[in-house]
Amino acid sequence: MNRWFYPPLPVPDVSAKEAVKKLEASDRVLAELASAGGVRWYIDRNGEGIGAVDDAVKRMSEAEGWTFTSKEGAGLFFEKDGERRIATTRIWNRKYVLVKVQDL
Numbered sequence: 001m002n003r004w005f006y007p008p009l010p011v012p013d014v015s016a017k018e019a020v021k022k023l024e025a026s027d028r029v030l031a032e033l034a035s036a037g038g039v040r041w042y043i044d045r046n047g048e049g050i051g052a053v054d055d056a057v058k059r060m061s062e063a064e065g066w067t068f069t070s071k072e073g074a075g076l077f078f079e080k081d082g083e084r085r086i087a088t089t090r091i092w093n094r095k096y097v098l099v100k101v102q103d104l
Contacts (some may be wrong), residue, residue: 010097061101
């Protein structure tokens with residue numbers, strides 16, 4: 001079976017193969033895939049469940065000075081200096097989770 005047979009990514013200009021390779025080459029929990037127009041895309045492993053991915057997003061955002069305010073469904077909400085950030089998680093397949101971070 002071809003190990004690169006994954007569903008299409010919603011990330012512009014990044015193939016599934018590139019996404020997995022970026023994560024494998026990264027020494028971070030969340031590997032950045034793309035950034036454009038105030039939106040950043042990340043990929044993470046789904047080994048420990050979506051809660052572990054949520055925790056990684058919280059740690060990353062808090063390291064950037066954002067304060068976690070709430071979670072609603074797949075959305076994590078943060079605030080900093082009157083600005084808002086929403087991070088949404090989405091299971092891409094059984095092995096990987098995609099994270100979309102949007103600064104508002």
